[in-house]
Amino acid sequence: MIGGDGPTLGVVGGGQLGRMLAEAAAALGVEVVVADPTPDPPAAPVARDALVGGFDDPETLGRLADRADALTIEIELVDPGVLERVAEEAGVPVHPSPDTLRMIRDKLVQKRRLREAGVPVPAFRPVEDEADLLGAIEEFGEVMVKARRGGYDGRGNVPVRSREEAAEALDAVSGPAMAEEMIEFDRELSVIAVQGDGEVATFPAGENVHEDEILRETVAPARTHDEVRERAQSVAGDVLDLMDGRGVYGVELFEVDGEVLVNEIAPRPHNSGHYTIEGAVTSQFGQHVRCVLGWPLGSTALRDPVAMSNLLGDVETARPLTRGRSAGEGDPAGSDDPRPARLTGVDRVLATPGASMHWYGKREVRPLRKMGHVTVVPTEGEGREALLGTARELTDGLTFADR
Amino acid sequence: MIGGDGPTLGVVGGGQLGRMLAEAAAALGVEVVVADPTPDPPAAPVARDALVGGFDDPETLGRLADRADALTIEIELVDPGVLERVAEEAGVPVHPSPDTLRMIRDKLVQKRRLREAGVPVPAFRPVEDEADLLGAIEEFGEVMVKARRGGYDGRGNVPVRSREEAAEALDAVSGPAMAEEMIEFDRELSVIAVQGDGEVATFPAGENVHEDEILRETVAPARTHDEVRERAQSVAGDVLDLMDGRGVYGVELFEVDGEVLVNEIAPRPHNSGHYTIEGAVTSQFGQHVRCVLGWPLGSTALRDPVAMSNLLGDVETARPLTRGRSAGEGDPAGSDDPRPARLTGVDRVLATPGASMHWYGKREVRPLRKMGHVTVVPTEGEGREALLGTARELTDGLTFADR
Numbered sequence: 001m002i003g004g005d006g007p008t009l010g011v012v013g014g015g016q017l018g019r020m021l022a023e024a025a026a027a028l029g030v031e032v033v034v035a036d037p038t039p040d041p042p043a044a045p046v047a048r049d050a051l052v053g054g055f056d057d058p059e060t061l062g063r064l065a066d067r068a069d070a071l072t073i074e075i076e077l078v079d080p081g082v083l084e085r086v087a088e089e090a091g092v093p094v095h096p097s098p099d100t101l102r103m104i105r106d107k108l109v110q111k112r113r114l115r116e117a118g119v120p121v122p123a124f125r126p127v128e129d130e131a132d133l134l135g136a137i138e139e140f141g142e143v144m145v146k147a148r149r150g151g152y153d154g155r156g157n158v159p160v161r162s163r164e165e166a167a168e169a170l171d172a173v174s175g176p177a178m179a180e181e182m183i184e185f186d187r188e189l190s191v192i193a194v195q196g197d198g199e200v201a202t203f204p205a206g207e208n209v210h211e212d213e214i215l216r217e218t219v220a221p222a223r224t225h226d227e228v229r230e231r232a233q234s235v236a237g238d239v240l241d242l243m244d245g246r247g248v249y250g251v252e253l254f255e256v257d258g259e260v261l262v263n264e265i266a267p268r269p270h271n272s273g274h275y276t277i278e279g280a281v282t283s284q285f286g287q288h289v290r291c292v293l294g295w296p297l298g299s300t301a302l303r304d305p306v307a308m309s310n311l312l313g314d315v316e317t318a319r320p321l322t323r324g325r326s327a328g329e330g331d332p333a334g335s336d337d338p339r340p341a342r343l344t345g346v347d348r349v350l351a352t353p354g355a356s357m358h359w360y361g362k363r364e365v366r367p368l369r370k371m372g373h374v375t376v377v378p379t380e381g382e383g384r385e386a387l388l389g390t391a392r393e394l395t396d397g398l399t400f401a402d403r
Numbered sequence: 404m405i406g407g408d409g410p411t412l413g414v415v416g417g418g419q420l421g422r423m424l425a426e427a428a429a430a431l432g433v434e435v436v437v438a439d440p441t442p443d444p445p446a447a448p449v450a451r452d453a454l455v456g457g458f459d460d461p462e463t464l465g466r467l468a469d470r471a472d473a474l475t476i477e478i479e480l481v482d483p484g485v486l487e488r489v490a491e492e493a494g495v496p497v498h499p500s501p502d503t504l505r506m507i508r509d510k511l512v513q514k515r516r517l518r519e520a521g522v523p524v525p526a527f528r529p530v531e532d533e534a535d536l537l538g539a540i541e542e543f544g545e546v547m548v549k550a551r552r553g554g555y556d557g558r559g560n561v562p563v564r565s566r567e568e569a570a571e572a573l574d575a576v577s578g579p580a581m582a583e584e585m586i587e588f589d590r591e592l593s594v595i596a597v598q599g600d601g602e603v604a605t606f607p608a609g610e611n612v613h614e615d616e617i618l619r620e621t622v623a624p625a626r627t628h629d630e631v632r633e634r635a636q637s638v639a640g641d642v643l644d645l646m647d648g649r650g651v652y653g654v655e656l657f658e659v660d661g662e663v664l665v666n667e668i669a670p671r672p673h674n675s676g677h678y679t680i681e682g683a684v685t686s687q688f689g690q691h692v693r694c695v696l697g698w699p700l701g702s703t704a705l706r707d708p709v710a711m712s713n714l715l716g717d718v719e720t721a722r723p724l725t726r727g728r729s730a731g732e733g734d735p736a737g738s739d740d741p742r743p744a745r746l747t748g749v750d751r752v753l754a755t756p757g758a759s760m761h762w763y764g765k766r767e768v769r770p771l772r773k774m775g776h777v778t779v780v781p782t783e784g785e786g787r788e789a790l791l792g793t794a795r796e797l798t799d800g801l802t803f804a805d806r
Contacts, residue, residue, distance in 0.1 A: 029764050032448075045450075290753060298756075301782050347698065356701075
C-alpha cells in the first residue's frame with residue numbers, strides 16, 4: 001500500500017547515490033530524507049530534507065530514523081553499531097543489516113566469509129607486520145596490499161611487486177591490512193545483485209574499465225563469452241546468500257581464463273550499475289527502494305546495450321593518486337585544489353542522440369572527484385563498441401572552467 | 404555550461420507535471436523551485452523549494468523569479484500579465500512567452516489563430532448568446548460548446564445535440580463561449596511538440612483513449628497508418644510555428660477519414676506524453692527543461708512501443724462529471740468526497756515485468772482526480788495491443804482503501 005503520507009526512506013549519506021536514489025524514489029511515491037556531514041549535499045535538492053551530521057552521530061541518525069519508515073545507506077562509512085541502535089530505538093527496519101555492513105567494511109573479514117562459503121576469490125592472507133607481508137610475497141609473488149578498512153576508489157590499495165617495496169607499502173596503508181595475490185585479469189566485470197523480500201535478481205554482467213583504480217567506464221553486457229557472463233551472475237547470486245538484509249549489492253569480479261573471482265562487494269547501489277538507469281527495465285536505484293521497503297522487484301533485463309562513462313574532476317591535470325591515504329568523505333584526492341565546478345562542453349553531450357547527461361550538483365571540483373556521468377544507448381542499433389567510444393569521447397570533451 | 408550554483412528553474416505550479424519536471428531536471432543538474440497555492444504540493448518533495456501563493460500573486464511569482472535563472476509553467480491558470488511583469492523585473496527569461504499563454508488560454512483566440520495559419524481545425528464560431536448557439540447548430544448540426552476560458556479535463560465542454568439543449572448548455576458554461584462542430588473521429592491522437600533554441604522536434608504520434616473527456620490511456624505509436632502519424636507530426640510542427648517561446652507543447656488531434664484536425668493545445672508537458680519517460684530516448688520533461696534553458700534537444704525517438712494508463716481517483720463510484728463547472732485548481736470533481744489517498748494493489752504493478760508505477764504523492768483522493776499512472780514497455784517483444792491491455796488491467800487492479 002502506498003499513499004497517505006507515503007513511505008519515507010531514511011538514507012545515510014547524501015552524495016550522488018543518494019541523489020539518484022531520491023530521483024527513483026519520487027516516481028514510486030516514496031519520499032527521501034538524507035543525513036550527511038556536508039551541508040547541502042548532492043541529494044539535497046531532490047530530497048524532502050537533508051539532515052546535517054556525522055555518519056556515526058547518534059543524534060543525527062536518530063532524527064533520521066524518527067522520520068523514516070525504513071533506513072538504508074548510500075555510503076559504507078556509517079557506523080553499523082549506531083545505525084543498529086537508532087533503528088531499534090525508532091522501531092524501523094534497516095537494510096542491509098548492520099551485521100552485513102560490519103562484515104563488508106572489513107575487507108579481510110569479507111574475503112574470509114566469501115572463501116568459507118565457497119565463493120571464488122583471489123588467494124589472500126592477513127598482514128599485521130612486514131614479516132607477514134614478506135611471507136605473502138613468498139607465497140603469491142606480486143601482491144596487492146589492502147587496508148582492511150576505509151579504502152575507497154583505490155585508496156588504501158598498494159601494489160607490491162618486490163620485497164623491497166614491502167615496508168613503504170605498509171607505511172602507506174598504515175593499519176591492519178591484508179595481502180592478495182595480484183590477479184592478471186582478462187577483464188573486470190561487475191554484477192548488480194538484488195535481494196528483495198523473498199526474491200532475488202541479478203542484472204546482466206557489465207564490464208568495467210578502471211584507471212588508477214577509479215572506475216572510468218562500464219559497458220553492458222560485458223564483452224565476453226555468454227558462459228562467463230552467466231557465471232558472473234551466478235556467483236553474484238551466491239554472494240547474496242551471505243548477505244543479511246535486503247538491498248542492492250555491487251559485486252566486482254575479475255575474469256581470468258574464463259573463470260571469475262570476486263574482488264569486492266559494496267552493500268549499496270554501485271557506480272558500475274549507473275548504466276541501469278537508461279539501460280535496464282528497472283534501475284538499480286528503483287530496485288534498492290523496492291528492496292528496502294520490501295516491495296516486489298522489477299525486471300533486471302537490459303533494454304539495449306549501453307555504455308556509461310564517469311565524469312571525473314580534472315583527470316588530465318590531476319597529480320598521481322597518492323596511494324594509501326586515509327579515506328575522506330567519499331572523494332579521492334579530497335584536498336587537492338578545490339574550485340567552483342563549472343562544466344563546459346555539455347551541449348555536445350546533450351545534442352548527441354541517445355546520450356544522457358547526469359550531473360551530481362557538486363559545487364566544487366577536485367582532481368578525480370566523481371562529478372557526473374554520461375550514459376549512451378543506441379538510437380540506430382549501435383553496438384557496444386560504438387556506444388563505449390561515444391561515451392568516452394563525450395566525457396573527454398567535458399572540461400572544467402578555470403576559476 | 405552547468406555547475407557552480409547550477410541553473411535553477413522556477414516553475415509556476417507544483418502538481419504532478421512539476422514533480423516529473425523536477426525528477427528530470429535533477430539528472431541534468433538543474434534545481435527546481437515551484438510556486439503553488441496549495442502548501443506541500445506533489446512537486447515539493449523533489450523540489451529545492453515550494454513557494455506558497457496564488458498563480459496570479461505578484462509577490463509569490465516575484466519571489467519565484469528572483470530565485471530562478473529561467474521561468475516556466477506547468478499549469479495554464481497562471482496570469483500571463485503577472486508572469487510577464489515579474490520576469491521582466493527579475494530580468495529572467497520566461498518560456499513559453501506570456502503572449503503565447505494568453506493566446507492559448509482563450510480557446511476561441513487559439514482556434515482563430517490556428518485557422519488563420521492554415522492549420523486544420525474543426526469548424527467553429529463564437530457564442531455570445533443563445534441566438535449565436537442556435538445559429539451554430541443550424542450551421543454545424545451537433546456541436547460542442549466550450550467555455551473560452553478555464554476549461555480543464557473536459558470541464559467547460561458541453562455537447563449539444565439539439566436546439567432544446569442550447570439554453571442549459573449556455574447556463575453550464577456560464578460565460579464567453581464558442582461552438583465547434585461535433586467531430587465523429589476515428590481516433591484521438593496527440594503529438595508532443597518541442598520548440599528549442601533554433602531547433603524543433605516532435606515525438607511520434609500517440610493514440611489517446613478518453614472517457615468522460617478525461618484521458619485514460621495513451622499508446623504509442625498510435626494504431627493508425629504511417630501517413631496519418633506523419634501528418635499528425637507535421638501538423639504539430641506547423642502549430643509550433645505559431646508559438647512564441649521555447650518549450651514542450653501538447654497538441655491533441657482528431658483523426659477523421661485519414662485526415663487530422665487540431666483539437667487543443669497545451670503550452671506545457673502533457674498527460675498524453677507521460678509515456679515518453681520510459682518509452683522515448685528523451686522524456687517530455689527532460690525536453691522541457693532543455694528548451695526553457697535554451698539547451699540542445701534530445702532525441703524524440705521511441706525506444707519501444709509503449710502504453711500508459713492513468714490512475715484516477717474512484718472511477719467506479721464517481722458521480723458523472725458535472726459539465727461546465729468552473730475550473731478548480733487542476734483537478735476535476737474537486738469538491739467530491741476527499742479522503743486520505745491510500746492505494747492498494749500496487750504489488751501487482753511492481754511485480755509485472757516492464758511496468759512502471761508513477762505515484763504523484765497527492766495526500767487526498769477525489770473522484771477522477773489524477774493520482775498517478777502506469778507505463779508498460781515490452782520485456783519480451785509484446786506489441787502495442789498487449790501493452791495497452793496490461794496497462795489497463797494493472798490500473799483497474801489499483802483501488803483506494805476506504806477511510
